[in-house]
Amino acid sequence: MTGLHLEHKQQKYFWVLGIPLIVAVLYGASIGSPFVYDDRIHIFENTDVTGFQGLMDFASVIRIFQSKFGLLGRPVLIVTYGLNYLYSGSDPAGFRLTNLFIHTANCLLVFVLILLLSRTFGGKNNRSFMTALLGAALFAAHPLLTESVTYIAGRSSSLCAFFYFAALVFVVQSGGRNGPSHAVVLLLAIACGVLAWLVKQDAVTLPLAAIGLVWLSWPRNTVRRQAIGTFVWVAILLAALLFQRGHIAAVEQLTRENSSLVAAGFEETIPLTPYLLTSIKELTTYYLWRMFVPVHLSVDPDPTIIHNLASPGLWISLVVLLSLCTAIWMLRKSRPVLAVGIMLIVISPLSAYAAFPLADVVAEHRAYISTLGAVIIMAAVLVQTRYPVVLSAVALVSYFWLTVDRNLVWRDEATLWRDAAQKAPEKLRPHLNLGALYQVRGDNQQAIKEYEFVLKRVPKHDAALANLGSVYLALNQVDQAETMLNRAITAQTHFPNTYINLAVVRLRQGRFEDARRLLKEAEALNPRQPMVHHNLGDIFFNEHHTSQAIVEYLAELQINPGSPITHLHLAMAYEASGSPADSLKHYLILQRLQPANTEVQAAIRHLQQ
Structure with missing residues (x-):
């Protein structure tokens, strides 16, 4: 590499240590960021995670490996979440630190892989090292990978x-x-x-x-060995697909129905043919160029869905993919490192996603593995330019700046969804998520604004109507809340929160039987819907049936163990039933969840007297 010579092994090792340093500098500030998006679903609403007791607890490990999706249930991933939860609890720092260690390890593997490839193809020792080092540095700093590193899920x-x-x-x-x-x-x-x-x-x-x-x-003189190697890997692929075909079908059905997101008011998974055509288009129109020029990134892109073969974008993408395949063949002897890089883009998980319909056609974390091919190409090209040091520095500094900027977006859920809404102005989900976030934070006017944005475009949107009704309940505007919720009921909603929120209206009106019926309807739609048992507990508490209220509150905590309001009401129910010790126990839990709550502190002092 012109202008930079690394002759001594000690000096080379020093430069390799710069890879973890890049990760630490770029991502260190994100460690303290809160959980975002569906991090909570993967962790707090997963009993395999919250119930994990360690690697020596064989029952926990076996339960994870025996999920209803078998080995497709991501058992190794769940074990890492379980270990994080065991030692870090609800603190996101431990989860994110683990993500940083994984990304660092991957960068070092990228270094080793490129070094091996360069030396295999006869590259000079110094140039091979610098190609590998640059490739690893580009991977460490690549903005497209931010979602896979900062986002715990x-x-x-x-x-x-x-x-x-x-x-x-x-x-x-x-x-x-x-x-x-x-x-x-x-x-x-x-x-x-x-x-x-x-x-x-x-x-x-x-x-x-x-x-x-x-x-x-x-x-090239080991054709027989290459043929055997090919046979072995084909056999492994076929065995995996055949052995897991039942579980693959179950996962495919789950993702196709997309029941959890549909129940939450989001769009259904698009049919296979439009999904396949759109995915092929997005391989090049969204992912490919961002692997090299990673700008205009978003947690929730809004791709244009293709419904037929007449789309120019589809054919342009097919031409580009065919050209890449041709390039692999043409470069296999003259520039084999480039051929490998292109191959690892073409043959990557992004290609497999095209044939397996998911709720979102595009998600940036899916490009993590595919980006390996891109950094191999960039490193191999940059080290052979006339000014490799200058151009490599420009590329790295650009990536550093873009990744820092991206992490600023990911540091808070509000900035994350505002960024997504700005880049996809007509997509509803960013506004729904912003509304829910503002609602949780008590900024009801901003929440109303976001939900009204959705309802102007889809007047019968289940989630927007239900959540807007919930906001009006928080503002004690019961009549407006009832109006919104009845609109959703009239539209024959399958969104459980609509029934839950209307049940709260009936509870406040003293219509306990109507409230109980609505909660049962919500539970039928989703047996693990949070707050069903909590509100049933409230009904029994208002009817002075404290023992039954306690049963319902405890059932709610089995589903939603971190619910402050449920711990509060359970503490009140225990106190009313003459069990001050149990009441104190839940007040103390609530104090850990809400350390600044003065009313809880007063209740604890009263019970400890």
């Missing part, structure tokens, strides 16, 4: 990538080994592939990527 992509990248390293290494060591290293690659699959099904493309490396990086 994005760990599914980064942790899968750790085993995915390790498998690719072992595949390249095995090509240069002979005898038993070749088989051992290849077995290590397979073991990493299995672990990647147990984290997330992004690993479904690993066997194909491994086959690509077998033919691109293994010596």
Whole structure:
């Protein structure tokens, strides 16, 4: 690399230590950021996480591996969440610190992989090292990967990538080994592939990527060995798909129905054909160019759905993908590192997502593994330019700035959804999420503004009507709340919160039987819907049936253990039933949840006298 020579091993190791430093500088400030988006769903509403008692608690581990989706239930990922929750509780810092360690480890694997590839293809020692170092630095600082690092639920992509990248390293290494060591290293690659699959099904493309490396990086005079390697990886892929076909069908049905999000008032998953066509288009129109120029990023993009083959965007994307495949073939001998980089983009999880309909066509954390190919290409090109140091510095500084800016967006849920709403002005979900966030924070006027934005575009939107009714309840405007909720009921809503909120209206009106009936309807729509049992408890408490109220409050805490209002009402019910010790226990829990609550502190002092 012109203008920069690293001749001594000690100096080289010093530069490699810069990779963790980049991650720490760019992401360190995000460690204290709160949970955002659906982090809480993956952690606090997952009993496998909250009930995890450690790796030596075999019952917990076995339960995680025996989920209804089998090995597709992401058991290794759930175990990491469980360990975080066991040692960090509800503090997001421990979860985010783990994400940073995983990203750092991935960057070091990227360094090792590029170094192996460069040396395999006869690159000079110094240039190979600098190509690997630059590629790892670009990966560490890449703004497109922010969602997978800062977003705790994005760990599914980064942790899968750790085993995915390790498998690719072992595949390249095995090509240069002979005898038993070749088989051992290849077995290590397979073991990493299995672990990647147990984290997330992004690993479904690993066997194909491994086959690509077998033919691109293994010596050309080992055709027989390459053929055997290909057979082994094809057999592994087919065995995984056949062995898990029942669970794959169950996951496919779940994602196609998208019942949880539909019940929450969001859009249904689009049918397979439009999803497939749109995904092919978005591979190039959204993901590909952002792998190199990562600007205009968003937590909730709004792609244009394609419904037929007449879309120019679809055909442009197909032409680009065909051109990339052609480039792999043409560069395989003259520029093999570039060929590998392009192959790892084409054969990556983004391609697999196109055939498996999900609620969102585009989500940036899905590009984590695919971006490996992009940084290989950029590093290989930049080190061979006339001014490699200057151009590499410009690229890195640009990425640093963009990643810092992106982390500022992710540091708070309000900035996250305002950014998404600004970049997709007509998409409803950012405004719904902003409304819910403002509502939780007590900014009712802002919440009303966001819900009215949604209702102007979709007058019968279930979630907006139900949540707006809830806001009016908080403002004690019961009549307006009832009007909004009845509008949703008239529209034959399947959104449980509508029935829950209307039940609260009936409870305030003293119509306890009507409230009880509405809560039962909500529970029928979603048996684990938070606040159903809480409001049933309130009904029994108002009817002076404190023992039954306690039963309902405890049932609510089984579903929603961190609910402050439920702990408060349970403490009041225990006190009313003559159980001051149990009452104090829940007041103390509430004090930990709300340390600044003076009324709780007064109640604790009263009970301790």
